[in-house]
Amino acid sequence: MSEDLRGEGVDSAGSVGSAGSAGSAGSVGAGGQPALPPYLLAFPGPLRDRLVAAVLSGEKTLTTGLLCEYEAEDEELPPVGELAALIDSDGREVAVLETTEVRVLRLGDVDLRHALDEGEGYTSVAEWRAGHERFWHGEEMREAMGDPSFTVDEETKVVAERFRVVEVL
Secondary structure, X not given: OEOEOOOOOOEEOOOEOOOOOOOOOOOEOHHHOEOOOEEOEOOOOHHXXXXXXXXXXXXXXXXXXXHHHHHHOOOOOOOOOOEEEEEOOOOOEXXXXXXXXXXXXXXXXXXXXXXXXXXXXXXXXXXXXHHHHHHHOOHHHHHHHOOOOOOOOOOOEEEEEEEEEEEEO
């Protein structure tokens, strides 16, 4: 999760972005419709605000999370076609996203297209990786992982989730 924190998982660039299973089964949203699971990018604050803005502008169409987050939370990867509610730093639903592709790959296999599609202004894989490592090695992420010395390397498995905005709320 590049900053993908499904449920509360966390993405590399600080995107707490997965649509995980934070919505309880059977919960109901506005108008009696089933509530969508939350799509969280990074932790609340300036980074989440920038990432949400990039999604809404169409610049961000991909997020990267850590496979170990899904495993630690005993959470399944999001299925293609899943709808989720993009949440801003104030906890408001701001858009409905649809997952269009999910891939698991080694951190060392992230390519330039991936880095560009993250929509965070990176112009190289090295720049993307440095930004994501800052997030993944940061205090908030290490606390979320329950490991004060958590690190990633070339072999770390990441989850690349491509999505599209279905509706801006």
